[in-house]
Amino acid sequence: KQWYQRRVAITAGVPEENDGGCNKDPTPSGAKTFECFDFSLVSDKLVKSETATICHAEEATAIACNKPGSAAVAKTYSVANKGCGPCSEAAKKDKTCFDCPTDKCNSASTLAFVLAPLLAVIFHML
Numbered sequence: 001k002q003w004y005q006r007r008v009a010i011t012a013g014v015p016e017e018n019d020g021g022c023n024k025d026p027t028p029s030g031a032k033t034f035e036c037f038d039f040s041l042v043s044d045k046l047v048k049s050e051t052a053t054i055c056h057a058e059e060a061t062a063i064a065c066n067k068p069g070s071a072a073v074a075k076t077y078s079v080a081n082k083g084c085g086p087c088s089e090a091a092k093k094d095k096t097c098f099d100c101p102t103d104k105c106n107s108a109s110t111l112a113f114v115l116a117p118l119l120a121v122i123f124h125m126l
Helices: 089-093 108-125
Strands: 003-005 032-036 039-042 045-048 053-057 065-068 097-100
Touching: 032 065, 089 097
Parallel strands: none
Antiparallel strands: 003 053, 032 053, 039 045, 065 097
């Protein structure tokens, strides 16, 4: 598998040697570490998490984050891998998922850089 998320076990007060291995970092040797945002359903809207998820990719794999695309339906859409990794080809084709190639690139503010010039062009045409 090419994509990994760091999972943090809740073992407060339990020494590491007694936690069954839950606190061990699952990151493969040589993996890239980067961050992406997850999205969750809040009041019928998909909302970006306040903190980014720590993601890992195999050394030869490009960094990618994903987020809901323009055709994503909030009540039925599920963000893949908590925002880590690319969208499936089917999700890209039906525009339910958008992916991007840099650290934290799936934040809502990133979309503003795309939408602002597009809206200016549309407004100018009217």
